Amino acid sequence: MEHFVVSARKYRPENFEDVVGQKAITNTLLKAIDSNHLAQALLFTGPRGVGKTSCARILAKKINQDENTTDQQDFSFNIFELDAASNNSVDDIRNLTDQVRIPPQTGKYKVYIIDEVHMLSQSAFNAFLKTLEEPPKHAVFILATTEKHKIIPTILSRCQIFDFKRITVFDIKEHLADIAQKEGITAEDDALHIIAQKADGAMRDALSTYDRVVSYCGNHLTRKSVAENLNVLDYDSFFDTTNYILAGDIPNLLVYFNQILAKGFDGQHFIAGLASHFRDLLVCKNPATVALLEVGEQTKKRYLEQSQAIEYKQLLTGIDLASECDFKYKNSQNQRLLVELCLMKLASLSNGNLSEKKNLDVSIQPASEVKKKATTLSTTPSPSVEEPSQERDLKVKKEVQQTKDTEKKEENSSAENAAIAKATEENRNTNATSEVSAGDKNSTSASAEKEENSVGKAIQKTSGFSLKAIKKKKELMAEKEKNKPQEIERFSAFTEEDMQKAWSAYAKKIEKRGNKILASVYNSDIPKLKGKKICIELPNETMKISVMQDQSSLMKYLKEQLDNTEISLEIEVNHVQEKKYAFTPREKYQKLAEVNPAIETLRKTFELDI
Numbered sequence: 001m002e003h004f005v006v007s008a009r010k011y012r013p014e015n016f017e018d019v020v021g022q023k024a025i026t027n028t029l030l031k032a033i034d035s036n037h038l039a040q041a042l043l044f045t046g047p048r049g050v051g052k053t054s055c056a057r058i059l060a061k062k063i064n065q066d067e068n069t070t071d072q073q074d075f076s077f078n079i080f081e082l083d084a085a086s087n088n089s090v091d092d093i094r095n096l097t098d099q100v101r102i103p104p105q106t107g108k109y110k111v112y113i114i115d116e117v118h119m120l121s122q123s124a125f126n127a128f129l130k131t132l133e134e135p136p137k138h139a140v141f142i143l144a145t146t147e148k149h150k151i152i153p154t155i156l157s158r159c160q161i162f163d164f165k166r167i168t169v170f171d172i173k174e175h176l177a178d179i180a181q182k183e184g185i186t187a188e189d190d191a192l193h194i195i196a197q198k199a200d201g202a203m204r205d206a207l208s209t210y211d212r213v214v215s216y217c218g219n220h221l222t223r224k225s226v227a228e229n230l231n232v233l234d235y236d237s238f239f240d241t242t243n244y245i246l247a248g249d250i251p252n253l254l255v256y257f258n259q260i261l262a263k264g265f266d267g268q269h270f271i272a273g274l275a276s277h278f279r280d281l282l283v284c285k286n287p288a289t290v291a292l293l294e295v296g297e298q299t300k301k302r303y304l305e306q307s308q309a310i311e312y313k314q315l316l317t318g319i320d321l322a323s324e325c326d327f328k329y330k331n332s333q334n335q336r337l338l339v340e341l342c343l344m345k346l347a348s349l350s351n352g353n354l355s356e357k358k359n360l361d362v363s364i365q366p367a368s369e370v371k372k373k374a375t376t377l378s379t380t381p382s383p384s385v386e387e388p389s390q391e392r393d394l395k396v397k398k399e400v401q402q403t404k405d406t407e408k409k410e411e412n413s414s415a416e417n418a419a420i421a422k423a424t425e426e427n428r429n430t431n432a433t434s435e436v437s438a439g440d441k442n443s444t445s446a447s448a449e450k451e452e453n454s455v456g457k458a459i460q461k462t463s464g465f466s467l468k469a470i471k472k473k474k475e476l477m478a479e480k481e482k483n484k485p486q487e488i489e490r491f492s493a494f495t496e497e498d499m500q501k502a503w504s505a506y507a508k509k510i511e512k513r514g515n516k517i518l519a520s521v522y523n524s525d526i527p528k529l530k531g532k533k534i535c536i537e538l539p540n541e542t543m544k545i546s547v548m549q550d551q552s553s554l555m556k557y558l559k560e561q562l563d564n565t566e567i568s569l570e571i572e573v574n575h576v577q578e579k580k581y582a583f584t585p586r587e588k589y590q591k592l593a594e595v596n597p598a599i600e601t602l603r604k605t606f607e608l609d610i
Contacts, residue, residue, distance in 0.1 A: 007207040008048045010136045011179055013054050016062075020175045020203055021167035022051055028162070029055070033062055039160040041132050041141045043117075045148040046164025049204030055164075056142040063106035063140065078107045085119045093120070100131060100139045109140050117143040118150035125152050132158050165203025169193065169294045175203065176210055180221070185214060187221035194226050194234065197294075233265060233525040235299050238277035239306060241343075245318075246309055250347045254340055267339045268329040275322035281307045282315045318346055492563035496529040502561040503527050503534075506554060519547050532566045534558070537574050544571050586610050 013019045016026035041058075044052040049445040060079045096112065104110045109193040120128070132141060132155065143159060173189075180187045199206035209230070213221060216229045227234035237260060244253040255268060260270055283289045284300075285308035293300055325342040330339045434607060483531065503522065511519035521543045527536040538544050547554070551569060559565050589610050593600045603609075 007179060007211050008204045011207070013051065013058065015053070016058055017059070019051050020056060021171040022055070022164055025055065025141065025162050025164060029063075033059075038063065038140070038155075039406045040135050040139065042143065043148070043151075043156065043157045043159035043161045044142065044144045044164060046146070047202060048146055048165055049199075049202030050164045050167055052164055052202065053115060053146040055535050056111075056144055060109075060111035060140070061143065063109050063111070066108075079113065081113045081115065083116065084114050085116045088120045088124055090121070090127050092122045093124045093454070097128075097131045103136070103138045109138055109141045111142060112578060113144065115144045116146070117155075118145045118147045121245060122152070125155055129154055129158070139386050140478055154156065154440070158307060167199075167203050168201070169196040172196035172199055172201075172203060172206045176206060179207075179210070183214075185219050185221065188223050189301055190223040191221040191226040193294075193296045193299075194223065194230065194232060198230055199230065209390055210459075221281065222597075231264065233260070233273050234271060235277075235295070235302070237270075238274055239302060241274060242277065242281070242306060242310070244344045245343070245349075248347050250344055253347055255342050257340065257343060261336070267335055268326060271329065271339050271342065272326050275326060277318055278315050278318045281310060282312070282319070282538060285312055285315070317349055321345055418422045490559075490563050490565050494562045494564060499529050499534060499558070499567075500527060500559050505561070506557050509557075518546055532564070533568050533570050535570045535572065537572050539574060541573055543572055547571055 002425075005434075016030055019026050023363075029038075044056060046052055057079070064078055080099070082092070082098075100110070100112070135141065141159075143151075145157075148156070153177075158311065159348060173192045175185065176195060178190045180192070195206055195209050198209055213226050213229055217225045223234060241253065241256060244256060257270070261267065280293055280295070280303055283292045284303045288299075290304070295303065321342055325338055328338060329335055377395060507519045507522035510522075521538070524539065524543065525537050527534050530533075536547070538547070555567070555569060589599075603610075
């Protein structure tokens with residue numbers, strides 16, 4: 001059996017032209033060599049597998065070539081590679097500086113390639129500073145690292161820095177296609193695209209994955225076999241999921257998600273991939289952004305077809321829901337249920353029941369509201385196909401608003417007429433009666449309350465921020481005052497004892513209703529009678545405000561019970577009765593000293609502090 005060489009070593013670049021995806025850096029190095037402007041200390045930084053060490057070896061070979069040498073000469077005696085991960089001590093750097101002094105036997109330069117230079121210790125960095133700042137003319141240092149932030153600033157300032165970027169999916173796919181052609185292997189475009197995406201910008205990872213897939217699939221790489229070997233969710237999974245969502249087929253959607261989980265895929269990986277799939281569909285909605293889609297030609301056609309079947313707003317809402325589910329996944333107690341709920345919401349969006357995310361919180365509405373909405377929608381004429389979408393939406397909104405305004409006017413007029421009719425009938429009954437008994441007084445008050453409630457409801461219905469609503473509200477308020485039944489004047493005599501009994505009865509009444517705080521305010525003092533004026537003295541302003549807020553109900557009750565409409569209420573606040581409370585330790589001590597002066601003598605005797 002022949003010795004197998006992995007593709008990452010077999011197809012390592014030999015020239016700057018072979019380096020993939022780093023044109024800016026390779027062109028800069030070539031021009032620096034041609035113009036003799038090459039620095040003696042270079043730092044190659046970037047992610048793994050993007051060509052840092054390969055460029056360093058090619059550069060070391062290039063600077064030693066002249067007109068008499070060929071490309072086959074490797075100048076291995078002039079190139080020294082040091083792995084800083086295992087040689088990171090001060091002694092290793094001292095050995096290196098001792099070797100630097102010796103000039104090369106062949107060629108112009110001795111090149112020192114220090115890989116993973118960030119692994120050097122602090123003392124090793126300091127020992128290397130002087131040599132790096134003033135190297136001999138024949139020495140060139142190339143430092144390579146994946147973590148530039150770990151290198152001390154004094155080293156960075158002495159180097160010319162080259163930042164290697166991640167290789168694009170397209171460049172990796174093209175390079176894999178060239179290698180497959182050299183190896184005599186046929187590969188589908190989508191299969192190579194999956195490998196390139198899996199590599200995440202690293203060519204070495206892409207070549208390692210390619211060797212693994214070739215071992216599994218043989219000489220023909222298909223998208224299905226590659227996805228199966230790499231255990232990744234291919235495009236078919238997301239296309240099928242989106243089709244179920246568009247059809248609103250929740251049962252089959254949940255069954256399909258269960259099949260994906262049964263294959264060993266993670267729910268978070270699935271929902272994140274679905275969000276990316278929605279993003280790709282959104283990109284396909286506009287021809288100007290189709291270039292942002294990094295897929296093969298066959299898959300791009302499928303994206304374009306499916307993007308036509310889904311609306312723009314629906315895609316935005318879908319991305320929002322999937323991203324929110326991805327964010328909540330790790331902290332969820334039931335992760336599977338979280339993803340299933342997200343899928344059901346997405347399918348509900350497709351059914352047309354929901355158009356935006358805010359409508360996902362479904363609430364039960366009264367039957368009258370549902371009926372009203374149905375009537376409004378049924379009376380709205382269907383827009384013609386020839387009308388533009390914006391004009392059609394404006395027309396429908398205007399007609400719906402006119403229907404609502406008509407219904408409001410009808411409700412307001414009916415409520416107003418009912419209130420006026422009741423008030424007129426009440427006035428007629430009041431004028432026809434000269435003396436009112438206790439039972440008649442109760443019925444009169446009840447009818448007055450009904451009238452006030454009806455007019456009040458009409459006023460509430462017309463409340464709004466439009467000028468028409470404000471004008472209508474003022475008219476109803478004026479009508480309410482105009483049709484308000486006149487209070488019958490009564491002048492029955494009563495004693496202070498009768499007033500106090502009625503006062504206590506009212507306090508008990510509101511206490512039964514549950515307002516115990518206000519009842520305690522009424523019971524805090526015994527009211528006095530001065531002529532026709534009821535006087536009460538309260539200890540603070542808060543109690544006064546509570547009584548004043550309830551004054552109308554209180555006076556109405558007292559006038560009915562005492563059969564006298566001339567009585568009035570006067571509230572006074574006695575600030576002397578307000579209690580002073582001690583809060584700080586010093587205030588508490590002063591309070592105790594006022595009660596017992598011997599405490600102050602005790603404090604002074606023992607020289608105590610508060």
